Amino acid sequence: MRLHRNLVFATVDSLHLIFNKEKQADKVLRNTLKRDKRWGSRDRSFIAETTYDIVRWKRLYAEIAEVKEPFDRENLFRLFTVWATLNGIKLPDWPQFEGTPTRRIKGRFDSYKDIRKIRESIPDWLDEVGLAELGVQWEKELAALNQLADVVLRVNTLATDKDSLQRSLQEEEIDTEAIKGLPHALRLKERQNVFVTEAFKKGWFEVQDASSQRVAQFLDPAPGMRVIDACAGAGGKSLHIAALMENKGQVIALDIYDHKLKELKRRAKRNGAHNIETRIIDSTKVIKKLKESADKVLIDAPCSGLGVLKRNPDTKWKLQPEFLDAIRKTQAELLTSYATMVKKGGQLVYATCSILPSENQKQVAAFLQKEEGAKFTVTKEDIILPSVSGFDGFYMALLQKED
Structure with missing residues (x-):
């Protein structure tokens, strides 16, 4: 070279x-x-x-x-x-x-x-945290997280299907392959700029890691439901939820940042997702108004981001021990507060892109001990480790609310 x-x-x-x-x-x-x-x-x-x-x-x-x-x-x-x-x-x-x-x-x-x-x-303090929480597994995860991330696309089923998208990209000399267990995912065989393609302009796909695509699938929304994405951000998962609901029913995308919701609106328009409504959380009234109103609630909680170091390697240099303590406190508060939006007999998914049990299993266990959490039971959970999956690290737990 x-x-x-x-x-x-x-x-x-x-x-x-x-x-x-x-x-x-x-x-x-x-x-x-x-x-x-x-x-x-x-x-x-x-x-x-x-x-x-x-x-x-x-x-x-x-x-x-x-x-x-x-x-x-x-x-x-x-x-x-x-x-x-x-x-x-x-x-x-x-x-x-x-x-x-x-x-x-x-x-x-x-x-x-x-x-x-x-x-x-890796910084000394972060190495100590990882070792304390994951033991010998930490070494395997670190090695996996230091690999370059694949580029994965999610087919927007509101606009096209997987075969049509593959053919369209092939015409622009972009080769892709399916990923086992993910019906809407395509992995690029080599890194290329997909944002200049005709397919992207037409809203046929979003770039979304394979593990991230599992979250909406895990939530399993159905057409006609009312689903709340409580930490929607720029809306990658909201868009996936809308597609799984076939544009039928209502997706309420909440976030504390207005600029992120504006980006979500722009993306939703390009995707042809018409059943998404955005609401900014500017006071506690927003959550209170939605009390026991949703069939399903997704809390894709803010976290350390340790599961996505493959694609955001600068995170490990910016993270500080104080932030980790503060974010765990925020996660606990969000779980308690946002769980109130689930109707009786409804479901809640708590998810993070972290691999630390203190942000994941331990948060859910602590929530179940609280008054609000006592109404829920964990029906399943999924721990996605980069060393096993080859993709981002994620955690998700499905909680069922009693009737």
Whole structure:
């Protein structure tokens, strides 16, 4: 592989914003990739994948390069040098790469093989939390979460079917394959920009990880029901629920952020999902008005996001112990408050994209001990581990309310 100066510099600029200015990686890359209209898909892939790779392995690369944060420009180039050397890429004769100690880099890499927190590139405190909660399983999950995430599409059955979508993408030289056990999922055989396709413009699919697609299936909504998506965000799961309900019945999408609900409205229009109503939670009255009104309620709770480090590797550097404590408290409050919207005989699904039992099974167990929780029983749960599924880590529990 021959390195191009403008692509390497764009990568280093992106790393500066992510590491030193604490900007979100996906937003940084969205802006970086708009910088030069002459860049083709291969150029854009190089910048995005290299940036994410260095973010993912920040701790390991920094230890090898013997640099500490905040990283100045010289240090960022040293991180890039480590990445290139470990990936067998010949460095060009540029001033930034003068005197690269190739053999020393490889030697230092080998020396960290037995130190998990450095080898798997994870902060000390987070490694301790994972080990305390998951024991020996933590090591397997870390290794799986450091793999690059697949691109998975969800077929929008309100607009098309799986075969038609596959054919449409094939015409634009995008090859996909089905995923066992997921009727509406297609995995890309190689990473490509699917947002410029005709099929996307027509609302034929959404990009949604395989594990995330399991949540609406687990909720199992039926046409004609009233379903509440209580933490809807930009609405990936609301859209899936609407499709499973065949646009019949009502999906009420709630969130505390108005801008996310506006994005959901835009996506719903493109999807042809007409049975979604958005409501902003701007006071406790919103929840009280919906008391015992829903056949099904989904609480896709805010969480640490540890199950989705494959696609959001910068999360592990931004997480703090205080946030984890605060988010567990929020999860408990949401479960107690939002469970009141389930009608007698109705069902509640509590889900997170975390792999920590303290955010999952333990939250549900604690809820069942409370006055509101005493009306529910757990009928099934699904623990999706990245090391087993190959996809994001998720947890979901289905709770049945007594008649």
